[in-house]
Amino acid sequence: MRRRLLAAVTIAGGAAVAVAVARRRLGRLRLERGLSALQLAARGGMRYAGSAPRLFAAAGEHRQQLRQDLALQTAEDVAATLGTMKGVLMKIGQMASYIDDGLSPSVRRTLSRLQDSVPPMSAELAAAVVESELGMPPERAFARWDPEPIAAASIGQVHRAITLDGRAVAVKVQYPGIAETIAADLENVALLRRMLRITAPSQDVDGLIAELSLRVSEELDYRREAANQRLLAAYYQGHPTISIPAIIDELSTPRIVTSELADGVRFAELATWPQHERDLAAETIYRFVFRSLYEVHAFNGDPHPGNYLFHGGGRVTFLDFGLVKHFTTDELKPLMQMVRHLCVDNDPEAFRASLESAGFLRAGAPLSTETVVEHLAVFYDMIRTPGDRTITGDYSSAVVRRFFDVRSPVTAYASIPRSYVILQRINLGLFGLLGGLSATANWRAIAEEIWPFVQGPASTPMGEAEAAWRAARVTGRLSSGRESSAPNRDDGSGVWKAIARQFSPEESAHDP
């Protein structure tokens, strides 16, 4: 209670002194050091001086309600809370939260209660993690550091801070020891198999476990997340509506990741905005998902509503890149063939053949192609024909229900190959998100802009702005070559050309 009151004072006054009062236990010496660091930074960081205090304060206003009275004090507390399968179950829960309809109510309740059961770290424990990662305590590494987290992350928590050069940042701090305990628990495949058989009965459990293990172990190393975010931030630099906060390299390590703080409206509030705004936001999300997939070959595996900030006019900030799946050209090819054969060529037999070659459908299944198309077409409904389509909540539920429809004759012969497990989940998450906005657009026309095998013309004002951005990116790169020196830079343009070649009409005519 006390701490919350003080945090409110901080927001109201914006004064570093109030932060220091909140940290009274840290002692006078550190307070003075922190203040002098702030003064030093104020001279060097004029460029951010305008927005940083406002963003810092806004992040406090949007603070999640976390039970500080239950805060984890030691690494042993963390192990007791998240060790022995609980952290793993939470990750399963996180992945399963997009497939609610496939879960029994009791399993859903268990998984969501488990997430509620994890308290934040105490200020001291979080500071200890920062110190072990950066070699100095947070109040020296940053000009301002809010010891109270602003949000829970699945295996860590987010603190707001201002860097020594004056940037307002979000610092995600991982629970200490969590990587080790989750890694050990993921080795108990027999137990995981039991759990998942119950959690997602209609799924390829072993494929799911393999994918889950891979994703979770990647997510535990925040350097991976930072690299993903850097990759996408670089690709979308200058995009008219898509914004991705920059990673602060020197303040990012395996256990903490620091990125620029962004302000905006949460999904729940967007849902109260006029329909036109919701449509624009949905269009941006749609463009982001499929541009990322087709051009960066990356898919953000966490389309949770909490991972977006909305700014109006369709501008969206995308957060949290802990669960990004990268696709090889070979993995992407069947997906494109499927959409192309069904939606563009209108060739059901070719569609079926591509399903079979990708492993989605057992070859030679005693099913008519009509049945197969009828079963799966619902996933493509919004893009099979041109024209405005509204994605209703009913439609997105129907998609999810179809996915888990064990009575369909197709189900016995269908499966999700391992590399697509996450894609399918996210796809369903995307439908859920767009359905939640009741978004209307000519999705087919937008898809045609993005499909490498069509490269359709801009179909909306946003599409025009995006086309201009794309043109500027290409000329910018040709003229300067400046961006090519950036680490992890891969905008996929070479890959894009390769894919376009694969899908050129001459070649597909010879497809078996």
Next chain:
Amino acid sequence: MRPAEPGRMPEATQVTTDPYAAATGLVARSAAAYASGVPEAPADDGFFGPGSVTWRMSADLAAPIAGLRALLLQALHPLAMAGVDEHSGWREDPVGRLAATSAYVSVISFGDKAAAERAAGRVRGIHQRIRGVDRVTGRPYAASDPALLLWVHAALVESALAARRIFGTPLSDGDSDGYVAEMVVAAELVGVPRTQIPASVAGLQRYISSVLPELRCTPAASESMAYLLDPPGLPEDIAEIWQDVRDGAIAALPEWALAMYGYGPPGPLTPGRRTEIRQALGVLDAVFIGEPGVLEARQRLTSRMRAARIA
């Protein structure tokens, strides 16, 4: 580590009367029982309180193993077993009987003094009416007999320590002694004279050794063990996890108890198997947290313990 079939079944299995009812709702009812004992607005800290070893041990992962092991030990006293078997509705509603015990332990541990004394008074009242003659030994028994109550108490306390030592977070020697000493009042509440109650780990072990000659596996004990180790009617997922809990409880039993139940000496518990059992306990705990009221009850306790630590 998988137990062999209980080999030497005691004679006179035909004494069996009724079959056991299915263990439907075991987790849900245990959870409700636990949550019911943790007060929202306690008048005082009760007989233990937020600074006690008892509270600190309460959320330990190994609790289900402690409980199962305690039941397996308690059942080896023929007179205690006879009282339960013939009077408590144990066969008709085993889950209800276990839930009642869980609720009792919860309110004694976490309730305020008035709630704990009320619950203890009720139990003493019930015990007054339970008397009989054990069909196996021919000895008369009374549930209010301090000797029987003390055995039940000692089995629970010693099992809590053993389960945590092997599968949970072990206590220091000082805390172990502290726990046994704290628990004295629990035995007093059901009617055991204070002077008879062990107040240290060494005292507890001496007491258990002194009772050993009276212990044996009667048919009722054997049947109730068979039921507890593989309760029919559990949902499939819980049943699979229960196999690990069962293995854990058996691994934690003393050799003499294993011998009475017809098991050979336990093989060594490998670190890998221990980890697997702990992981199963973790899943079970997650399921437990998912039941209504459990998380809130735990948070009430944690919050009070944190406050006590800071004060």
